[in-house]
Amino acid sequence: MIDTNPQKIKELLERAVSKIYPSKDELEKVLLSGKKLRIYFGVDPTNPHMHLDHATSLFILRRLRVLGHEVVFLIGDFTAQIGDPTGKMSTRIQLSEKDVLKNCKNYVKMASKILDFRARKNPAKVAFNRKWLKKMDLEDLMSLMSKITIGKLLARDMFQKRIEEKKEIYFHEFMYPLLQGYDSVALDVDMEVGGSDQIFNMLVGRDLLKVLRKKEKYIIAKEILQDPKSGKMLMSKSEGRFIALDDTPNDMYGKIMALPDEMIISCFMHWTEVSLIEIENMTKGLQANTIKPMDAKAKLAREVVRFYHGGKLAAAAEDEFNKVVRKGDLPSEMRTIHMSDNGISISSTSSDLIFNLGLTDSKSEAKRLVEQGAFSVDGKVHTDWKTKPDLKPGSVIKAGKRKFIKIKE
Numbered sequence: 033m034i035d036t037n038p039q040k041i042k043e044l045l046e047r048a049v050s051k052i053y054p055s056k057d058e059l060e061k062v063l064l065s066g067k068k069l070r071i072y073f074g075v076d077p078t079n080p081h082m083h084l085d086h087a088t089s090l091f092i093l094r095r096l097r098v099l100g101h102e103v104v105f106l107i108g109d110f111t112a113q114i115g116d117p118t119g120k121m122s123t124r125i126q127l128s129e130k131d132v133l134k135n136c137k138n139y140v141k142m143a144s145k146i147l148d149f150r151a152r153k154n155p156a157k158v159a160f161n162r163k164w165l166k167k168m169d170l171e172d173l174m175s176l177m178s179k180i181t182i183g184k185l186l187a188r189d190m191f192q193k194r195i196e197e198k199k200e201i202y203f204h205e206f207m208y209p210l211l212q213g214y215d216s217v218a219l220d221v222d223m224e225v226g227g228s229d230q231i232f233n234m235l236v237g238r239d240l241l242k243v244l245r246k247k248e249k250y251i252i253a254k255e256i257l258q259d260p261k262s263g264k265m266l267m268s269k270s271e272g273r274f275i276a277l278d279d280t281p282n283d284m285y286g287k288i289m290a291l292p293d294e295m296i297i298s299c300f301m302h303w304t305e306v307s308l309i310e311i312e313n314m315t316k317g318l319q320a321n322t323i324k325p326m327d328a329k330a331k332l333a334r335e336v337v338r339f340y341h342g343g344k345l346a347a348a349a350e351d352e353f354n355k356v357v358r359k360g361d362l363p364s365e366m367r368t369i370h371m372s373d374n375g376i377s378i379s380s381t382s383s384d385l386i387f388n389l390g391l392t393d394s395k396s397e398a399k400r401l402v403e404q405g406a407f408s409v410d411g412k413v414h415t416d417w418k419t420k421p422d423l424k425p426g427s428v429i430k431a432g433k434r435k436f437i438k439i440k441e
Contacts, residue, residue: 077136
């Protein structure tokens with residue numbers, strides 16, 4: 033039985049949604065008609081972790097399943113080896129089959145936090161596109177290639193930019209949207225959910241469905257959250273900037289608290305199931321200064337951590353954050369190392385020490401951290417990255433607000 037509640041459908045079509053194809057009105061009519069749809073969201077396992085931006089699409093899929101529709105979580109274990117060129121000004125490094133299989137190992141487990149794959153009634157389904165793409169022979173591939181023109185592929189903004197900058201475009205990058213689009217045909221879907229950065233790929237699938245199955249495919253493209261200061265995507269696997277669905281409660285809470293204040297309401301819309309009425313009241317409170325941004329962000333962090341880890345661990349993460357960041361105390365637990373461990377040397381400069389201990393992803397980031405006064409040893413702040421800190425058994429190394437290492441005595 034399909035739920036056609038107009039209010040639920042309205043929220044589905046508006047919450048965190050950027051664009052709908054062929055139109056919002058047409059999709060709304062179909063959803064109100066009571067017709068059962070098959071819908072999917074696909075993700076390439078190019079990284080061992082899924083993040084909160086993926087969660088937005090999974091929440092849309094969850095709402096559709098609750099309405100009674102059939103939903104499929106597709107893992108692009110074949111397309112991940114090609115590499116999605118979307119938004120890239122250089123060719124992605126291709127992953128091996130071994131790397132991809134390793135990365136997708138926990139994807140279903142992470143997605144199950146949002147989608148119910150074991151429900152007695154209408155459970156969410158899992159699919160892998162290797163099942164059909166690996167079976168394609170040259171004849172199948174040639175037939176598929178005849179369904180789309182090179183001109184259409186070249187029209188993509190990113191390819192045009194590469195041509196202008198005289199950068200290479202490899203043929204396998206042209207193949208990616210075609211193969212990803214074929215997922216819609218293989219699954220015989222009625223709708224696809226994905227990020228607004230994936231609109232081109234999703235539209236290729238829509239075209240292929242029209243040609244090969246003579247049917248319409250609806251598309252819900254969710255909004256991509258961007259950092260208001262940098263203009264970059266808030267969550268990016270390729271750039272290593274994201275909050276993973278399997279982050280520890282403390283890390284998840286701390287990373288959310290570090291987000292720009294301007295993102296609070298959008299993150300509530302995308303990452304939680306807090307009601308729209310409550311979010312609207314919070315928006316009014318923030319605008320009227322009756323709610324402090326720090327308090328609203330703490331509520332966001334609690335809600336997200338609670339969803340993935342439970343109420344007790346969310347409360348503990350908040351207590352730990354307040355203790356370490358707000359009060360400036362040492363954390364209850366710290367990573368400990370011996371003086372003889374790799375990265376510990378009395379001749380190490382501050383930046384080398386930070387980088388060698390894995391507290392930053394690059395030496396340049398380590399240097400910036402020191403120059404910003406965010407590095408200390410035993411409470412003594414170092415602002416010159418060339419200095420050599422005095423290290424001894426029992427010393428506590430701090431980088432940033434939440435990263436600590438203690439040298440064993």
